[in-house]
Amino acid sequence: MEIGKTAYCSRCGAVLFHKHGPKFDRNLAFAVSGLAFFLIANLFPILTFSFSGNFKANQLIDGALAFFQTDYWILGVLVFFVSVVAPFLVLSFLIGVLVPLHFGKPPKYVEWQIRSLIKIRPWAMAEILVIGIMVAYVKLGDFAIVHAGFSFLGIIAMVLATVFSFASLDFHALWQRVEEVQQK
Amino acid sequence: MTAAVTGKSLGIASCPVCNQLIDIRQPEAKASHCPRCLSGIYIRKPHSLSKSWAYLMAAFILYIPANIFPIMTLTSFARESRETILSGIYQLLVSGQAGIGVIVFFASIFVPIFKIGALIFLVLSVQLKMQWRPVFRTRLYRFVEWIGRWSMIDIFMISVLIALVRLKELASIDPGPGALAFAAVVLLTMFASHSFDPRLIWDNLKEKENV
Numbered sequence: 001m002e003i004g005k006t007a008y009c010s011r012c013g014a015v016l017f018h019k020h021g022p023k024f025d026r027n028l029a030f031a032v033s034g035l036a037f038f039l040i041a042n043l044f045p046i047l048t049f050s051f052s053g054n055f056k057a058n059q060l061i062d063g064a065l066a067f068f069q070t071d072y073w074i075l076g077v078l079v080f081f082v083s084v085v086a087p088f089l090v091l092s093f094l095i096g097v098l099v100p101l102h103f104g105k106p107p108k109y110v111e112w113q114i115r116s117l118i119k120i121r122p123w124a125m126a127e128i129l130v131i132g133i134m135v136a137y138v139k140l141g142d143f144a145i146v147h148a149g150f151s152f153l154g155i156i157a158m159v160l161a162t163v164f165s166f167a168s169l170d171f172h173a174l175w176q177r178v179e180e181v182q183q184k
Numbered sequence: 185m186t187a188a189v190t191g192k193s194l195g196i197a198s199c200p201v202c203n204q205l206i207d208i209r210q211p212e213a214k215a216s217h218c219p220r221c222l223s224g225i226y227i228r229k230p231h232s233l234s235k236s237w238a239y240l241m242a243a244f245i246l247y248i249p250a251n252i253f254p255i256m257t258l259t260s261f262a263r264e265s266r267e268t269i270l271s272g273i274y275q276l277l278v279s280g281q282a283g284i285g286v287i288v289f290f291a292s293i294f295v296p297i298f299k300i301g302a303l304i305f306l307v308l309s310v311q312l313k314m315q316w317r318p319v320f321r322t323r324l325y326r327f328v329e330w331i332g333r334w335s336m337i338d339i340f341m342i343s344v345l346i347a348l349v350r351l352k353e354l355a356s357i358d359p360g361p362g363a364l365a366f367a368a369v370v371l372l373t374m375f376a377s378h379s380f381d382p383r384l385i386w387d388n389l390k391e392k393e394n395v
Contacts, residue, residue: 011386012322049348051355056348063343070346072359075367079343082336115221118201122374125336131287132340138276138284139341140348175202175220 027169028098034161035091045149086124093117106182127159229381239376246365254360291337299373313388325382335370
């Protein structure tokens with residue numbers, strides 16, 4: 001198959017495979033910037049809120065932590081996993097595989113890393129969190145003064161960087177490259 | 185419809201994780217693990233229909249408390265106001281936030297009902313060996329897989345609200361039992377669609393061709 005061509009399922013028309021070529025530099029660049037945006041998203045407030053002279057700001061982790069102060073700690077575990085752990089792991093595994101490949105070395109635990117990456121991806125829900133934050137913003141706007149914080153932009157940037165890092169990632173070529181490097 | 189050559193008929197399985205094709209008639213494949221990524225391999229997802237049914241039934245039952253019980257409670261100056269999924273959407277609509285209201289309606293009401301309904305239809309269509317529009321049914325499945333996660337919007341919204349609005353007697357928001365039931369519905373429907381194997385739709389067609 002030539003680079004740039006796409007293969008479709010002959011029955012249902014699903015994309016089976018799109019050939020991108022052997023280089024993963026673009027994927028790596030987006031993944032590294034995604035991880036940098038993830039740090040930013042964790043450091044600053046997402047929303048700030050003031051009501052009758054009281055001021056509050058919340059950070060990414062606070063959404064999960066708040067559930068632990070109620071009877072619904074299990075929702076805290078869920079929110080923590082899908083909004084913090086999974087988006088972080090997806091980027092980390094991708095970087096963990098692509099950095100050694102970039103230097104022509106076989107990545108450690110590569111089967112485990114790629115398998116985990118593929119399995120965790122549906123559970124990384126940062127883009128849905130963005131919409132959830134917007135809904136919360138609108139609801140609070142009715143009775144308090146709410147501002148979007150710097151981390152809100154951080155999350156959006158992380159979501160976009162993650163999307164771009166996977167948009168052109170060709171898993172077939174990735175496995176081929178891994179096997180090439182392992183045989184060296 | 186041209187009869188397609190399938191991996192199943194050739195004894196070739198595709199790894200569910202990395203799509204490596206594996207000749208499962210070879211003796212070394214007996215270990216039943218993908219040689220490339222070490223995942224378990226199978227021609228079709230094991231117990232696909234019974235697992236999907238179990239998750240769907242559980243989701244269907246929990247969908248009722250998810251809508252009846254409040255997803256959160258606002259306490260302000262000792263006055264409590266409870267919000268359910270529907271009343272939250274209603275409030276957004278009447279307070280002039282129709283756009284956001286429509287998004288929440290879509291994510292929290294339409295998607296779960298559509299998803300449970302579509303998956304029940306798909307599982308039944310396989311069990312009844314339906315021949316009707318396999319391409320449409322496969323696309324329906326892909327759409328359900330893609331859209332399911334978006335129901336989490338309400339759970340994230342609650343997580344932000346309870347973290348921010350925590351001002352002792354002045355105003356505080358606490359999650360309600362509806363939120364727990366609703367999160368369970370979202371997870372269970374995601375498990376249900378992960379356990380369904382869309383290739384079963386096509387297996388039935390071939391059976392009929394061979395007769």
